[in-house]
Amino acid sequence: MTSLRDDLRVAIxxxxxxxxxxxxLRLPEGVTLPPVAIERPARPEHGDYASNAAMxxxxxxxxAPMRIAETLRHHMPPAAGVAEVSVAAPGFxxxxxxxxxxxxxxxxxxxxGTAFGQVRVAKPKRINVEFVSANPTGPLTVGNARxxxxxxxxxxxxxxxxxxxxxxxxxNDFGTQVHNLxxxxxxRRDGEPVPEDGYQGDYVADLAAxxxxxxxxxxxxxxADAGWVLGRWASEQVRAGIEAxxxxxxxxxxxxxxxxxxxxxxxxxxxxxxxxxxxxxxEDEGATWFRSTAYGDDKDRVVFRSNAQPTYxxxxxxxxxxxxxxxxxxLVYLWGADHHGTVARLHNAAEAMGHDxxxxxxxxxxxxxxxxxxxxxxxxxxxxxxVSLDDLLAEIGADAARWFFGSRAVxxxxxxxxxxxxxxxxxxxxxxxxxxxxxxxxxxxxAAERGLAPDAGEAGTLLQHPAEQALIRRLLALPExxxxxxxxxxxxxxTAYCLEVARLFSQFYRDCRVLPEGPDEVPMSQARLALTxxxxxxxxxxxxxxxxxxxESM
RNA sequence: GCGCCGGUAGCUCAGUGGAUAGAGCGUCGGCCUCCGGAGCCGAAGGUCGCAGGUUCGAAUCCUGUCCGGCGCGCCA
Numbered sequence: 001m002t003s004l005r006d007d008l009r010v011a012i013x014x015x016x017x018x019x020x021x022x023x024x025l026r027l028p029e030g031v032t033l034p035p036v037a038i039e040r041p042a043r044p045e046h047g048d049y050a051s052n053a054a055m056x057x058x059x060x061x062x063x064a065p066m067r068i069a070e071t072l073r074h075h076m077p078p079a080a081g082v083a084e085v086s087v088a089a090p091g092f093x094x095x096x097x098x099x100x101x102x103x104x105x106x107x108x109x110x111x112x113g114t115a116f117g118q119v120r121v122a123k124p125k126r127i128n129v130e131f132v133s134a135n136p137t138g139p140l141t142v143g144n145a146r147x148x149x150x151x152x153x154x155x156x157x158x159x160x161x162x163x164x165x166x167x168x169x170x171x172n173d174f175g176t177q178v179h180n181l182x183x184x185x186x187x188r189r190d191g192e193p194v195p196e197d198g199y200q201g202d203y204v205a206d207l208a209a210x211x212x213x214x215x216x217x218x219x220x221x222x223x224a225d226a227g228w229v230l231g232r233w234a235s236e237q238v239r240a241g242i243e244a245x246x247x248x249x250x251x252x253x254x255x256x257x258x259x260x261x262x263x264x265x266x267x268x269x270x271x272x273x274x275x276x277x278x279x280x281x282x283e284d285e286g287a288t289w290f291r292s293t294a295y296g297d298d299k300d301r302v303v304f305r306s307n308a309q310p311t312y313x314x315x316x317x318x319x320x321x322x323x324x325x326x327x328x329x330x331l332v333y334l335w336g337a338d339h340h341g342t343v344a345r346l347h348n349a350a351e352a353m354g355h356d357x358x359x360x361x362x363x364x365x366x367x368x369x370x371x372x373x374x375x376x377x378x379x380x381x382x383x384x385x386x387v388s389l390d391d392l393l394a395e396i397g398a399d400a401a402r403w404f405f406g407s408r409a410v411x412x413x414x415x416x417x418x419x420x421x422x423x424x425x426x427x428x429x430x431x432x433x434x435x436x437x438x439x440x441x442x443x444x445x446x447a448a449e450r451g452l453a454p455d456a457g458e459a460g461t462l463l464q465h466p467a468e469q470a471l472i473r474r475l476l477a478l479p480e481x482x483x484x485x486x487x488x489x490x491x492x493x494x495t496a497y498c499l500e501v502a503r504l505f506s507q508f509y510r511d512c513r514v515l516p517e518g519p520d521e522v523p524m525s526q527a528r529l530a531l532t533x534x535x536x537x538x539x540x541x542x543x544x545x546x547x548x549x550x551x552e553s554m
Numbered sequence: 555g556c557g558c559c560g561g562u563a564g565c566u567c568a569g570u571g572g573a574u575a576g577a578g579c580g581u582c583g584g585c586c587u588c589c590g591g592a593g594c595c596g597a598a599g600g601u602c603g604c605a606g607g608u609u610c611g612a613a614u615c616c617u618g619u620c621c622g623g624c625g626c627g628c629c630a
Contacts, residue, residue, distance in 0.1 A: 412568095432578090
């Protein structure tokens with residue numbers, strides 16, 4: 001399906017092109033036309049959609065915006081649903097929808113069902129989305145969890161517009177952190193103090209108590225490094241725990257990628273060879289460098305240290321090669337904002353390996369700060385002082401948590417107060433939306449008991465009440481909200497949309513009685529039942545994209 | 555010092571060049587004979603950090619500046 005807004009944009013473009021063809025608008029040679037912009041006006045008297053095309057054209061065709069707007073209006077082709085085209089100062093072209101057409105769309109929404117809102121992009125892509133990717137050295141914190149909520153929501157939206165999405169989790173399975181975790185487990189097991197750079201949390205003690213005999217035997221063998229043996233075992237335990245936590249909030253990953261495999265399978269070596277062949281690698285001071293400055297970085301980057309050990313960036317390069325080899329059109333990375341300094345080198349490496357640098361997209365997620373009693377509380381996995389994702393889910397539930405993180409722009413920092421979150425969870429707007437959905441379902445249940453079925457057949461003439469019209473017009477916007485979210489890679493507008501629909505439904509419910517109080521009200525009742533069903537469908541679809549449940553009753 | 559992200563109502567936040575800047579929570583005042591009151595209606599509350607600039611039009615773009623956060627490693 002296409003969105004109504006896109007259809008109207010095409011109509012305005014048609015008007016412009018017709019005016020040019022007819023000579024009513026004259027464009028100087030060599031001038032390129034800007035794309036037509038269309039938007040939803042803030043005030044209802046300005047119509048349902050508006051375009052500033054006339055004002056944009058004014059300097060190009062050297063004419064007054066108001067006259068151009070009139071010309072566009074004159075050449076406006078017939079467009080489904082448009083009842084009136086008006087012109088307003090200083091040159092807006094305002095489109096007013098036909099109320100009968102609007103009302104008739106109730107049937108279209110119900111017919112589309114779960115597919116309503118899923119605008120297909122012109123060219124669906126294969127997209128790899130890597131998110132969370134917290135190293136398995138401890139349970140996920142609320143900070144890590146933000147990436148999980150944001151990433152999972154983004155994937156749902158991308159799938160909603162037709163992309164094929166692979167959800168990927170990348171983790172360090174052989175580095176210093178794993179070794180430190182192993183040494184921490186060893187210390188706990190031996191009843192000794194945890195090393196300075198080890199992990200202090202209680203979960204380490206639990207791990208130490210759960211080490212299987214054969215792992216312990218391997219760790220304590222004559223020439224074994226106990227830190228590594230225990231670290232590998234412990235990190236896999238932790239990783240499995242992370243997977244379970246993520247599953248609890250409804251986030252499932254298609255691929256779990258350990259960093260070591262990138263080296264073991266030769267991806268890093270091959271990628272480095274490729275860069276060397278491209279002339280973008282060099283040796284200096286015993287280390288091997290990538291010439292990132294050739295692509296605009298402010299310094300070159302070490303790939304192999306002077307001790308021949310690969311850097312984290314070496315793995316990143318190998319991973320780029322490995323991901324592209326799987327045929328993805330686009331690689332999306334969701335990183336914490338503190339990694340912003342490493343974004344440029346990733347793009348540069350991709351370009352140097354012959355890929356489109358724009359095929360690599362990094363979304364930086366702003367910090368989550370922890371606040372307790374109004375003061376910022378430093379929280380770290382290493383010291384064991386943190387609120388875990390599991391704590392959060394236990395306290396406020398997955399739906400409220402998804403709403404909390406889903407309703408904020410990714411660039412917005414969050415001060416997270418678990419006590420405040422608990423207190424506010426009772427007031428979380430998500431319940432208002434779910435309540436509206438449950439109420440729709442409830443009305444439909446009662447109607448069914450009375451033998452009344454929804455019927456949108458006469459909706460076009462019956463659903464003319466302002467509350468009905470306002471509700472339907474908003475329902476019709478779901479496709480553009482989803483499309484915008486997918487295109488902008490910013491999804492919080494969905495929560496705002498849910499709230500609007502829920503509010504408009506409440507107003508409709510107040511002003512328009514759905515169930516009949518007499519036989520003569522049955523046709524109207526059936527039309528309103530159809531609208532109730534369409535509303536339920538839209539809320540269900542939107543909540544589904546958010547990964548939030550849509551209860552039949554509460 | 556350089557770079558990235560923020561600064562909008564009491565609080566938490568939307569607002570990606572449009573018309574009179576919005577929502578939730580909080581505050582104050584109304585509304586239950588009625589399909590679910592987890593609701594509805596109304597009110598108060600703003601120099602969009604500050605100063606210039608571009609534009610027919612700026613919270614939005616540009617420049618400068620102040621404040622907050624985060625980066626700037628042969629750490630991960």
